[in-house]
Amino acid sequence: MPDLTAFPITRRWPAKHPDRIQLYSLPTPNGVKASIMLEEIGLPYEPHLIDIGANETWTPEYLALNPNGKIPAIIDPDGPGGQPLALFESGAILLYLADKTGKFIPHDVHQRYETIQWVFFQMAAIGPMFGQVGFFHKFAGREYEDKRPLQRYVAESKRLLGVLESRLDGRDWIMGEDYTIADISMLGWVRNLIGFYDAGELVDFASLKHVPAWLERGLARPAVQRGLNIPARG
Template sequence: MPDLSAFPITTRWPAQHPDRLQLYSLPTPNGVKVSIMLEETGLPYEPHLVDIGKNESWTPEFLSLNPNGKIPAILDPDGPGGTPLALFESSAILLYLAEKTGKLLPSDPARRYETLQWLIFQTAAMGPMFGQVGFFHKFAGREIEDKRPLERFRAESQRLLGVIEGRLADREWIMGDEYTIADISMLGWVRNLIGFYEARELVAFDSLTHVPAWLERGLARPAVQRGLKIPSRT
């Protein structure tokens, strides 16, 4: 049985199954990237709810795993060479899990890098822009009288949706017929933008054709449906 006692995070979130990959997360757009990936690959794991509303990601135990204080993070007892591996940053975790399982990342080098460029596109552009729309449209930013920040992030988010609309014009998934970590990285963010952030009308989502169809296909996947609810909030 693997010994995870060297990792302080296990004192606050004890592993009932230390032989399984440990997931520390919450069902946010970044958090569900990893839970969906784990459900898609079938890799055994144990989820732990990290309540960011209670600042649990800023506790010493969590910071010992991710000094940036953000979910998700994982602890894999069976890391490279059989040595436990702690990892944070959702897209880095997606890449790690894809390479660990040999799933959801093309093996052809050219297609692999093409997939990674879209993964990085989501990380660098979609996530930050959509998140700012959420802040300025739904949360505390709504109280700011100057609406130029909201307009800036709205316009950029709408433009980014247009980029994906064009990409999906002649293909089912971001990489064509092959569903990959690029799709997984984006599904939760697009869903959140028009759902939880209540920005569907703001970004003219219904003027699009291919992105809504792609989102519907993605959300219909059983693994996605399960992953969106993990870790359970109850």
């Protein structure tokens, strides 16, 4: 049985099944990337709910795993060479799990890097810009009298959706016929933008054709539906 006691986070969130991948997360657009991927690949894992509203990511135990204080993070007790591996950053987790299982990433080197570039596109653009729309449209930022920040992030989010719309023209998935970690990285964010953030009208989502169809295909996957609600909120 693997010994995870070297990781301080396991003192606050004990592992009932230390032989399984330990997931520390919350069902946010970033968090569900990891849970959807874990559901898709079928590896045993144990989810732990991290309450960001209670600042649990800023506890010493959590910061020992992720010094950036964000979710998600994982510990794989059976990492490279059979040694435990701790990882944070959702994009890194997606890539690691894809490489570990050989699933949802092309084996062809050219297509592999093309897939990775779209994951980076999500990390660098989709996530930050959609998140700012959420802040300025739904959360505290909506009270700001100056609407220029909201207008800026809405315009950029519309542009990014246009990039996705062009990419998906003639394709079922970001990489064509095959569903990959590129799709997994973006599904939660697009769903959140038009759902929880209620920004569909702001970004003219109804004017798009390919992105809504792609989102519907993604959300129809059973593993995606399960992953969107893991870890279960109390």
